Amino acid sequence: MWIYIEKIADYVGQEITIKGWLYNIRSSGKLMFPTLRDGTGFIQGVVSKNDVSEKVWDDFNKLTQESSVIVKGIVSKHPKKVNVYELQINNLEIVSISEPYPISHKEHGVEFLMDRRHLWIRTPRQSAVLRVRNEIIQSIRDYMYSNGFILFDAPIFTPNACEGTSTLFSTDYFDLGKAYLSQSGQLYAEAGALALGKVYTLGPTFRAEYSMTRRHITEFWMMEPEMAYFDIFDNMDLIEDFLVYVVQRVIKNKKQELEILERNMDKLEKVRKPFPRITYTEAVEILNKKDIPLIKKTEDGEEFIRPFPWGEDFGAPHEEAVVEDFDKPVMIYNWPAKAKAFYMKRDPDNPDLVRGIDVLAPEGFGEIIGGSQREDDLNLLLERIKEHNLPEEEFQWYLDLRRYGSVPHSGFGLGIERMVSWICNLEHIRESIPFVRRPNRIRP
């Protein structure tokens, strides 16, 4: 009977078959301990020379790391360890003998492993990350579906920069000139929200910035909900409820993987409602209490400006200083207009502010969500488009959303890989996606 390793605990005492690969093998004279993997888990086998045929024994001696095998044996409990099972192997069928395997069980550099990413993902740690990623995406879809959101896929080829800020990848598009790879589906999602009420997009996005940090990749997945008749506070309520659902569900369903990743569960458990909500102005006060200056680059180096001048955008040190006092995601809202994108709604009480939200993950994982209430006033939006020197013609359809039945609406964008990095406690975002794309990497 063919069994997957993840179900092995149900078959103690029974003879089963595992179809998989040899992960590692240790031998001790007339005893061998092959560790097998089958994609669902890892299990140690026991082969003793006295209990198997000569052919089986000889075949085991031929096996190399990552050879594919079908083994038969009886499931037993580990003699010393609790909740660990072994397979007392009595038969072996070799499917394929592996050539000498390039990835050993000793240390390797990241670049060496990244060049062999197609093989690296076979290891317990990497496959645990990918399983958690799957659980995160599935729980996002389940949350959205059961809360009445419609999946609304946005196009990837677009004629213009959405926010007009970051650099985009471009390609020729038949007779229509240049097309750009989408950096956000938001503008399209807004159209969706005004048609369907609550929608979300989930797809790849592209940024051509030469960013070589542990938080940036050039191709990443983003989930962007957009809701009609939601103001900024409704938006924050949703963010909170949504993040708690996803985090708690991963904790519940992916305990083993988080253990492999040595994730500190106490810190994840604390992700419960309510999250701290801090205005930009309050955040600046925190910075000044901690004496964190604005760092300005000058021709001969750096200039430190204190107190932190109101109106300037935050950099990494500022985010860190604000977040370090909290053990939950922190929502910073009501930002200075000049620091944020053109589509964010002006605060009716203060024209210098826009109703934007940044959500910063705890433990120094940085911004995982950026969102806002959108500008729904046609004339104010036109003004902002001019201020930002954006091509008005390209935004006519977007402006239509304000001409025909404009309503307050809000949304946000969640970076999937940053979410995975946070939940898995990854040092670098490049391990959060099966095949990463960075400025210096397009292979494998």
Added chain:
RNA sequence: UCGAAGAUAGCUCAAUGGUGGAGCAUUCGGCUGUUAACCGAAGGGUUGUGGGUUCGAGUCCCACUCUUCGAGCCA
């Protein structure tokens, strides 16, 4: 794009300007409870590329290439 560090065996690293080493991996041998198993033996090198200083350069100097870390941009 800017700043810092680095590139030596298949991998991870060591080597005061004076004969380039170790662990792992590979091959062979040993071992009945191993768990990145262990023990013994063997093979394995144009020190990133190009130039310079020197009696002598992995080591010092210059240029280039690539990588890592940080900053900016953001999710």
